[in-house]
Every structure is written in C-alpha cells, then in structure tokens.
Amino acid sequence: MYADPILRLIQELTKLPGIGEKTAERLVFHLLTQPKEDGLRLSEAIRDLKEKVRSCGTCYNITEADLCEICANAQRDHALVCVVEQSKDLWAIEKSGAYRGVYHVLHGHLSPLDGVGPENLTIGRLVERIRKGGIREVILATNPTAEGDATAFYLQKTLGAVGARVTRIARGLPAGSSFEYASRTIVSDALLGRREF
C-alpha cells in the first residue's frame, strides 16, 4: 500500500480529464524522482491559477486583473461585441487576427439535457451591458451545434427585445474542404448563407 501523500496525489490527479489511475501513478512516481523545487513550482503554479485567475468584470473572459487585456485596450472597438461560449473560443477568434471588437463570454450554452438554463450563463449581464448603451452590434459566435444554435436563437430574441442589432457568424463549407465529403447540413447551410460575389 502506498504512503498517504502518494495516495492523496493519485486521487487528486485522477479527477483531471483524461487521467486514469495508472497515468496518475506514473505522474506521481515521476514527480518523486524530480528535484523538490520542481514539484513545489508545480504546486505554486496551481495555487496561483486558482487564487489569481478570475473573470473580467465586463466580458467574463479569464483574467488576472479586474478587466481583461481586451476590455482594457482602448484601441479595440468597444461598440462591437462578439458573444462566445467559452474563453477558449475567444482565443480561437483572437488567433485569426480578423476581429478588433470586444467580447462577451457566456461560460457555456443552453442545454436542458445538462440542466443548464439561461440563469446559469452570463446572459443577464450581457443584457445589462447592452442597456447601458454604446454598443452598435452584437455578433453571435456560439458553436454550430444544437445547444449553440438554441443559445444563439435565445440571445437573438432576448437582445433584440432590448434594441440591439444582432448578427451571427457565417456557417457552411470550411476552406480546404470539398462538396464530396460534406454532410447535407453543411451543404444546406452553405447554400442558405450565400451572398453577392
């Protein structure tokens, strides 16, 4: 039987996604062979993550300060708000370099199957943000899934009622793909979303 500190760490590691008991054991024994400073640096990094990282007071992106670097940037277009499900979606859009507005992170999507309703997301704060004024357009960039679509339609109705101009990102065939391998849904989306060329 392992010593208590080893067992505790194995139990904690197995709570992480994709890590089973065997992998956790392997990681723990690897840590045992490492210098003490390395292990302490890891524990300090986890402590900092949990103590210092929080949600931006405006857009709910993850940040260390009261405002995230995007909301604090005066060069960004603060009248253009892109709504995403998660911070990782925000970073995917940022990597494209094609967007200079600001964001609103919902922290999930509407999913009755998972017990998630509008009150579990940051929709109320988005409505408040729009009511305060100064927002020209809200771009809905939820994922093209059943839950993402349902969230987008819900937002369209809710935000439309407070007078916001609401648009949605395009959907259809991704660049580099071909009709031959596309599903009916993708082809139908691409045809419905066609525009002047």
Added chain:
Amino acid sequence: MTRLQKTLAVSLRKYDFSETSQVLHLYTRDYGKVHCIAKGAKRKKSAFHGPFDVMVLYEVIRLEKQPGALDLLTAAEALRDYREVRADFARFSAASYACDLVDEFTLEGQPQPELFELLRRMLEALAGGSPVTPSVFSFEARLLRILGHAPRIAECGVCRRRVIGPETYFSARDGGAVCVRCRPRDPTRLLVPRAVLDAMGAFVEGRPADLRALPNLVDHLRRVMDTYLRHLLEREPKTMRFMREAVLAPRP
C-alpha cells in the same frame, strides 16, 4: 463475436471522450438504446462528415462489441437535424425532455421500434410547429403505454371498482386512480378533478384531449404526470424543469 449493423438512430446524448472522439447514446430503430464511440468524429477529415450532435436522426453503421464495451461507429449520415426546434427555447426544451425520457427509461439492447417511431414523430411534430403542451403530454402518455407503465385511469387501484364522482385521487404508488373512499396512503397522492385523469386516459389511448375542459387542467395534469414519472424513475430528470416551463408558459 462482433458484427456490423446498419440502422436508423436518434442521438440522445453526446460526451467528449478525447480531443477528437465522442461517446454517444443512440436510440436505434432496430436495436434499442446503444452506447457507441465515434473515433475521430471531431477530426477535420472525419469519416462522419463532422462531429455528432444531439437530437439528430442518423443512419449509422456500428460494430457491435461484447456486453459492457462501447460499440464502434464506423459510418454515419445525418438525415434530419430538426433544427427548427432550436429556434424556440420552449420547443428545444421539449425535444431535450423527450430524448432525456427515452434515455432514462430504457436499457441498452432492448429494441422497441414503436418507441423509436414515437421519438422520431415527437421531434418531427415539434420541428413542424405542433403546439408544445399537447405534444409533450401525448409523448409522455404513449411512452408510458409502450413501456408498460400506463396508469390505471377508470378503476380504483385499491378496491378495483369504477371510479366515479367529480374528484379522484392519483396515487403513483398505486399505479393511477384511487377513489375518494379508498383514500390512498401514498404521501405523494394528488386529489384532482376527474377531467384531469380523463385527459390523461385520452393521451394514453392516442385520442385527442380537451385541455381547456377546465381552466387549470394543464397545471393539474402536469402535477400528476410529474409525480408519476418521478415515482417511476425514482428521481426527477434534469430536463423536467425546462419542460415544465415550456408547457406551463402562456403561449400565443
């Protein structure tokens, strides 16, 4: 022994298994509920033409594995995504509830083609604009009948005599109606107007029910159905509160 099976299926739930693979709960026409893994479904160049979604009708080919192991999906084509239900949160909640009930009430590998057709018709009805409230009651009642849980409506569950009078008890523990004289001991019993159980009986038999026969008939019927389903499942399904809001909300 493993074998390839081609069938129609409605996706009830999806879980991320890894960066690129998904685990799915499918309700199939020919094999009942199956749990499958779709390896590489989220890869850019996947054989499945993209990730799987919930509440979608697929034609799938799966490799049946040993009991206890996940079946392997080898091909799939989305035939109908019922996307119209996504445009209205009440419809989306009702469709989610239908999938949830099928998932909660069924075990793997017990084919019920009638239940598959019921779910498919429910999704089609919601997508086609059928009113949410009667659609949900009808779905619940017919699901109960198919699964052998249809409540007793005409006879008292205790004395077995025909239930008469303007009011009657509904006792989930006694399997349905209990007459006022036999007052059930079930702590979850409900005393409701007779018209409520008449409406429930009509839905069970697949007949149209007049939900405006009483001013608060829908509320009563909702309480009866919720109590009965919670009793059968021994808990409340996650989607029930969303469905309740959808059914009870005043609609134009």
